[in-house]
Amino acid sequence: MFNYFDDLARRQLSGATLTRDEALAVLTSTDEQLLEVVAAAARLRRAHFGNSVKVNYLVNLKSGLCPEDCTYCSQRLGSAAQILKYTWLKPEEAVAQAATGIRAGASRVCLVASGKSPSDRDVDRVAGLVSELKSEHPDVEVCACLGILKDGQAGRLKDAGADAYNHNLNTSEAMYSQICSTHEYSDRVRTVEQAKEVGLSPCSGLIVGMGESDEQLIDAVFALRALSSESIPVNFLMPFDGTPLEGTWLLTPAHCLRILALVRFACPDTELRMAGGREMHLRTLQPLALHVANSLFLGDYLTSEGQEAVADLDMIAENGFVVLGRTQPDELGADDAGTSPGGPLAIRRRGAGTAMAPNA
């Protein structure tokens, strides 16, 4: 019997480019078709990434205190979210936090700092960290995420040994003014282009569940494809109390899977990361999402707590996947179990910037 999504996967494997109508068919598929969509997307995932899961680890170098007004962000200007706020971590703490994630299986460390745009001094500070991490962990990729870059800054990071630069488009160009008034969509595109120009691997993704239409979501995904983003984190809105999007719960677990599948069909051989908010939005469907996405963040997010690292490592192993770069998944994280987040959105109170052990 003809299966539309299986046929779509077959065509993608033959090199076809996903059309807007096909993208819409994925997004508007029914619950009865959900397993067909996942199975078809899983064919693409398996063809390009086998059964590996890339584990990434976030280190929040500087938290809160941002002058920008991104509506989705707990670190924004005027945010009343009760998050941790601190300025730059000491280098030794940043390196120690990263090392914890690496020991737990991370093959990429993401060094993140809040703010619109780094100063040259900030870039020098992060470049020093990058050099130190690369000399201690030469096989681990280091990605920096510092906001909108000025001329010369991407090159400085590249020269220090950085592998990648993250700057998310987040949403479509048409919707951008609804989620931020202090910078523009074009600023974000330009920063991704600057990273590419110096040879940093471009990492750029989405935040979904902010009220975007299907058409706007498709625009954003196709824009990421056009930018040749090599790693696409899909974040599911975490609607922090004290931000303008407080109380915005627009996603269902099944629709989160459709969104991941859309990205997989549009960018079959691109790293696709189920990122912030996966726990509270995919919920019990997280293991199915692993059949579509090939990458995740282990541990905590920038300002909220994620699922326990040991639960993620168990999920990976129990579903027949292996952590990229590791051959003995049973060795990972087994002694590191902690307590579970206290609710659907738990503010981070451990790891970077605290005296508590990180979740890794």
Ligand code: SF4
């Ligand atoms: S997303 Fe970045 S630039 Fe926007 S408010 Fe948050 S930390 Fe600032």
